[in-house]
Structure formats: structure tokens, C-alpha cells
Amino acid sequence: MLEVESGVSRDYCAFMTSGFDCTPRNRSKAIGQFLTPKQVYDAMIGDIMQNFDLRQDSVINVIDPFCGDGRLIAAFLTVLATANNHPKEVVVTAWDIDEAIINAATETICEAATDAPFEVVVNTQVMDAFDCDQALYGSFDICVTNPPWSSTKSLKANAFATKDEYEAYQTLTNAYGRLLTERYPEVKGGKSFGAGALNLSRFGLALALRLVKESGICGIVMPSSLAADTSSAVLRRSMLDHFSLRSLHYYPAELKLFAGADQAAIYLVLDANRNDKPGRVVSHLKSKTVDYALDDHFWNYSLTNGWIIPVGYKEEEIRLIEKLSLMPTLGSCGDITLGREVDETRISERLCDRSPYRFVKGFMVTCYRLSDNEKWYYDDSKSPIPPSAMSEKVVWRDVSRVSQKKRVKATLLSSGHVAGNSLGVATCTDPKKLRALLGVLNSSVFEFMARTVLTTNHVSSGMLKRVPYPNLSDDLLEKMSVVVDEILADPSDSSMLALIDDLVAEAYDLSPDELGVAQEAVNPDGQLVMEL
Ligand SMILES: C[S@@+](CC[C@H](N)C(=O)[O-])C[C@H]1O[C@@H](n2cnc3c(N)ncnc32)[C@H](O)[C@@H]1O
Structure with a gap:
């Protein structure tokens, strides 16, 4: 059934959308389809708009490479329509691996564009974003996205009718994993990186950052592990070397915001324009919201501690962490x-x-x-x-x-x-x-x-x-x-x-x-x- 040697990405796409016992659970697991709740994307788009230099009569290129039903782009257009300055035109690019959902995306985005006081050009496409044309790197003013929350080995044997099919899945995902690790070396995880399952959300972040212009902004929803786990250290470093972190918001799992995914989430707004204004880390805890500033003291601490960005802390706590981390270990x-x-x-x-x-x-x-x-x-x-x-x-x-x-x-x-x-x-x-x-x-x-x-x-x-x-x-x-x-x-x-x-x-x-x-x-x- 699978031609792994010729066109790994094409086979991966075909397989991911039809090659297994396609219950809704297996499906979400395989392609990581957990749609962003309104509370999260409203806040993220608000932060993007605060940092985006919106010029009258400009042309804005915006992309969601993992668009799902198009809700992020639609929300962006809605907010943009109420801004004081209006662009002349917004060119929307939206991709998803899932044909069924891309139709919904086209509809949602076009509806949001209907009464916009600017021209909107909409390009939606079924495709594997990780395999996109590399000429598109660095060509978007804004990338707003939530990459797949899954791994290359999310499916277990019971998702397949036969042992042979399960083996074919493993062969395919191994080949696909090799393609990803070669193409996105900045995602490099711990010692055994590449040997086991690959966390696709991290590759999604790498792609999103590559897509934005040198003056662009990226708003991205991620599993909260990105903020502090050791296997994301290299990726965090590469991200922070090239972008300034304007804001990071943390939503613990106990808020149960994501239907079907009992996972803690963060969103980050990253600005390719360096500026001296310190960003903030905001944690939306069940009983209260706490935050702290990403000032020079913080970055000195982070630099010597695997570029971690601790979440759930308030200002006094983070200052205490900074002070104590200067001691011997x-x-x-x-x-x-x-x-x-x-x-x-x-x-x-x-x-x-x-x-x-x-x-x-x-x-x-x-x-x-x-x-x-x-x-x-x-x-x-x-x-x-x-x-x-x-x-x-x-x-x-x-x-x-x-x-x-x-x-x-x-x-x-x-x-x-x-x-x-x-x-x-x-x-x-x-x-x-x-x-x-x-x-x-x-x-x-x-x-x-x-x-x-x-x-x-x-x-x-x-x-x-x-x-x-x-x-x-x-x-x-x-x-x-x-x-x-x-x-x-x-x-x-x-x-x-x-x-x-x-x-x-x-x-x-x-x-x-x-x-x-x-x-x-x-x-x-x-x-x-x-x-x-
Ligand atoms: C976490 S969902 C987010 C969807 C939407 N952006 C949102 O925020 O609600 C990730 C989306 O990525 C899609 N996806 C998974 N693998 C993909 C790939 N290789 N290329 C493009 N889209 C992919 C899934 O079908 C899913 O709709």
C-alpha cells in the first residue's frame, strides 16, 4: 500500500487521513487536531496586534500552516477590521493536512472577510505544511497557529486492522521522522533524538518561525512543556536567539480548556523585531492570575539554566529563583x-x-x-x-x-x-x-x-x-x-x-x-x- 521511498510526505499525508481505523479519537491522536479555545486565541491575537506595526494601506501576508477550521485567521481578520489603521489588502494562506477540515476553514475565513474594510485574498490548501516550498520561508508578516499536538508514533497497534498495516505505519513514520530531523535540525532534542517518537508541535514551532519575515510576528499555541523541558532546550535557544518574546501565557490543564486534551497549554507571541521593552509571562491559574517581567535579570538566569521560562510564578517568586540560582549547586x-x-x-x-x-x-x-x-x-x-x-x-x-x-x-x-x-x-x-x-x-x-x-x-x-x-x-x-x-x-x-x-x-x-x-x-x- 505504501511507497515509502518515493514521496514520504505524500504517503504520510494520505496515510494520516485514511490509513487507520479512523475513530475520532485515533484521528485526533494521529494528526493532533485539538482546536484552540476562544479564550486563548482572543488573548493571543490581542497580543499580536499590540506588537504589530499596522500601517495604513499596507499589504499584510498572514499564514496559519496548521489551520484546522480556520478560527485563528478568522479571529485575526475580525480584530483587524476594528483597528484604527486599515491595511489595503490582507493575503491569507491557510494549510491543513485534513481535507475535511480545510473546507470548513475556507468557509470560516471567507465569512470573517465579508464585511472587512480591506481586500482579502484567501488561499487555502490541503497539504503537509512540513513539506512546504522553502521559497516561502521569510515571506509572512504574521504567522498565527497551533501546530499538531501529536507525535510521529501516536498510534498504537489497536488502531490498525492487521499487524502488517501497523508495521507499514511504523516504517512510514520512521521515514517521515528522518525527513523532519534532516529538514529541521534546530528541533534537536536530547541524546536519543530521532530514535523514538518525534513531537510534531516542536517541528511546527520551527516551521512557523521560518515562515515569518525578518520584521514579522509569530503567535503560536504549544503544549506547556516547551517552556521548561530539557529536550526543548536547543529549540528554545534558537527561538530566543532570533525573536524577542513579547508574551507567554500559561493555561494549566485543570482549566480543561481543550476539548479532549487534558493538557496544559501556553501561547507565545514572538517578535522578529528586537526591542527593549521586557515581555511578560502570565499564568492563568484556577484561582488567580500571576505574572512576571522578562527583564535582563530574568534572561541572565534563563541563559544559564537551559533557556527555561518557568510558568506559574509571580514577580517575587521569579526574583527569588534568580537570586538562588546564582549559588553553587x-x-x-x-x-x-x-x-x-x-x-x-x-x-x-x-x-x-x-x-x-x-x-x-x-x-x-x-x-x-x-x-x-x-x-x-x-x-x-x-x-x-x-x-x-x-x-x-x-x-x-x-x-x-x-x-x-x-x-x-x-x-x-x-x-x-x-x-x-x-x-x-x-x-x-x-x-x-x-x-x-x-x-x-x-x-x-x-x-x-x-x-x-x-x-x-x-x-x-x-x-x-x-x-x-x-x-x-x-x-x-x-x-x-x-x-x-x-x-x-x-x-x-x-x-x-x-x-x-x-x-x-x-x-x-x-x-x-x-x-x-x-x-x-x-x-x-x-x-x-x-x-x-
Ligand atoms: C492543534 S490543531 C490546530 C488547528 C487550528 N489552527 C486551531 O488553532 O484551532 C492542528 C492542525 O494541524 C493539522 N495538521 C496535522 N499535521 C499536519 C501537517 N503535517 N501539515 C498541515 N496540517 C497538519 C491537523 O489536521 C489540525 O487541524
Whole structure:
């Protein structure tokens, strides 16, 4: 059925619109057809208009390369019709891979153009936008879009009638993936980039940016992961090298704005004209709206932190993040070693009824506590005991969902405990430093900063190494280790828990107000949970 060698893109288009069991669910999954809600596109077009230099009697070239039913272009024309200055003509280009929806787009756009006080030329076309004529790059004044929220491998075997068809899909999407990675190298993700599924929204952003003129503006809706995940770092950098970010608006999944996609979204308005006016990041949380300015301090911070643009924060919080990020990190703390002990695969074969070595898994650990509800023992006759099990160590839960109210949960284990790899392990030969580390890991300030880097459901050593960690004076080490021992003896002692938070804040050189900002931000009642 498929001719992969000749015309990968043509075959991809044909297949994506008819080659599988085409239930509405499979269809949205395959081509990422989640249409933008009005609340989001109204705000985005408002921001575009604020930044667009609208000249009387000009000709405006506008494009939506992934137009769906044409709602973004239609809204743009409607707003433009009410502006004080009118262009002479607007030339609209709108593409979509889906023939059924492009007809709706033509209708919606033409209707919006009916009473416009300027000429409107409408070009709609069924096509694969990623395979567009490269001569069109740099030719649009405005690109307004929402690219497909899908990946090259979104469909599972059950979407196909036969195994052969599923295999054909895989062959085709692999070839298509190669075409995309060759054509859009700026999307380059992490180490295994290109080997697995490719996130099409990122390629959509790359294309949208290529399409706008040197003086153009791009307004684009994206999954919120673009703002901070490590695999988008290269793309973010390329985007910010060429465009100034006028605004980024964040809509958490809990707002349930996108029908059928329980996903957090952002939109960005990017201006190819550099100007000094700082842009803003606005987060529309369920109970309130918070925002902060993208000033020079912010960009210094972002530059040294993978070009991340944290969402969900207000001005005081972002200033605190900027201040703390100037400190050394846990990874640069030479006398603390972070790692793991033993793999938990087929662990039952290495357990026994009784031995001198207690085996501990992630679920048994919470802040300053080891649960005694279940006691497992490691069989040292079957497997060697790791050297770190012979000394005290700090352990923290590795699996901690992004939706969890507290991400970092750590405790101290005495010698004779073996930790499975659902726990991270920190060792240090100085017992006071080890206790101080535990106090810091469980503190509000560390939790606040850790959340800026913990974008997956794992609390890996690699991520924790990136979190700022204070230099501790002998006096503070002494005080912190005494308080931590008291908490270990009674983890419910709230006065000691408050005291360690104060001592950690002192170590990070924070004022009481700054500590208050961190504590309020991580307060489990009413806290924002990052969704990526
Ligand atoms: C997230 S929807 C957005 C639609 C519309 N712009 C909006 O904001 O409501 C993405 C659209 O891209 C289309 N699409 C998917 N892959 C495409 C491709 N390779 N080329 C062009 N359009 C594509 C889908 O059919 C879908 O209509």
C-alpha cells in the first residue's frame, strides 16, 4: 500500500487521513487536531496586534500552516477590521493536512472577510505544511497557529486492522521522522533524538518561525512543556536567539480548556523585531492570575539554566529563583556523593526472611521517616552488599509524580540498610554535613527550587545536582545537625520543622520575607503543580 521511498510526505499525508481505523479519537491522536479555545486565541491575537506595526494601506501576508477550521485567521481578520489603521489588502494562506477540515476553514475565513474594510485574498490548501516550498520561508508578516499536538508514533497497534498495516505505519513514520530531523535540525532534542517518537508541535514551532519575515510576528499555541523541558532546550535557544518574546501565557490543564486534551497549554507571541521593552509571562491559574517581567535579570538566569521560562510564578517568586540560582549547586558540593545502590529488577529473588541488611524501597520513605509497616531483608549470600550500605546515608524517593504536593522526600538510614533504585542515595563522610543535607533536602526553599528543574515524574540525582545548595558555616552545620537529629527522633515536632526551615533560609542568605515567598509557593494548599 505504501511507497515509502518515493514521496514520504505524500504517503504520510494520505496515510494520516485514511490509513487507520479512523475513530475520532485515533484521528485526533494521529494528526493532533485539538482546536484552540476562544479564550486563548482572543488573548493571543490581542497580543499580536499590540506588537504589530499596522500601517495604513499596507499589504499584510498572514499564514496559519496548521489551520484546522480556520478560527485563528478568522479571529485575526475580525480584530483587524476594528483597528484604527486599515491595511489595503490582507493575503491569507491557510494549510491543513485534513481535507475535511480545510473546507470548513475556507468557509470560516471567507465569512470573517465579508464585511472587512480591506481586500482579502484567501488561499487555502490541503497539504503537509512540513513539506512546504522553502521559497516561502521569510515571506509572512504574521504567522498565527497551533501546530499538531501529536507525535510521529501516536498510534498504537489497536488502531490498525492487521499487524502488517501497523508495521507499514511504523516504517512510514520512521521515514517521515528522518525527513523532519534532516529538514529541521534546530528541533534537536536530547541524546536519543530521532530514535523514538518525534513531537510534531516542536517541528511546527520551527516551521512557523521560518515562515515569518525578518520584521514579522509569530503567535503560536504549544503544549506547556516547551517552556521548561530539557529536550526543548536547543529549540528554545534558537527561538530566543532570533525573536524577542513579547508574551507567554500559561493555561494549566485543570482549566480543561481543550476539548479532549487534558493538557496544559501556553501561547507565545514572538517578535522578529528586537526591542527593549521586557515581555511578560502570565499564568492563568484556577484561582488567580500571576505574572512576571522578562527583564535582563530574568534572561541572565534563563541563559544559564537551559533557556527555561518557568510558568506559574509571580514577580517575587521569579526574583527569588534568580537570586538562588546564582549559588553553587548540590552537584558542585565535592564532599557529597549522589547516586543509587541496587537495581530492583527481580528483587524478590534477592530477598530473604531475615538478614543483617534491611532492604528499603521508595514507597517506604517520607520526610524524615522510614515506614516499618513492611520489613524486607536483603540476602547477602545471593548478592554482594554495596559499600554504601555499610555506612549512614541520606535517601530520597526517586518516583514522585509531577502532581505530587511535595516532590522531595528524604530521610536518614543507618548502616545496614540497602536501598533499591526507587531511592536516590547521598553519602558523605562527615555526619554533620549529612544531617544538614537532609535538613536542606526536606526544606521549603530546596523544594521551591527543585520544582524549577523537576519536570518529569523522577527525582533523579542528575536533576538534584542542578539545584542550588548553600555553603554551610561550621556554626550552621552544628545547629542544623542537632535540629535534624531531634526531628528524626520525632518527625511530627512542628517547632523543630519550622526551625530547620529558618536555618536553611539563613544558609541560603534569605530574608524572612524571601523565606515566606518560598514557603507560600510550596504550601500544599493552593499550590500550583507543574504539568509538562
Ligand atoms: C492543534 S490543531 C490546530 C488547528 C487550528 N489552527 C486551531 O488553532 O484551532 C492542528 C492542525 O494541524 C493539522 N495538521 C496535522 N499535521 C499536519 C501537517 N503535517 N501539515 C498541515 N496540517 C497538519 C491537523 O489536521 C489540525 O487541524
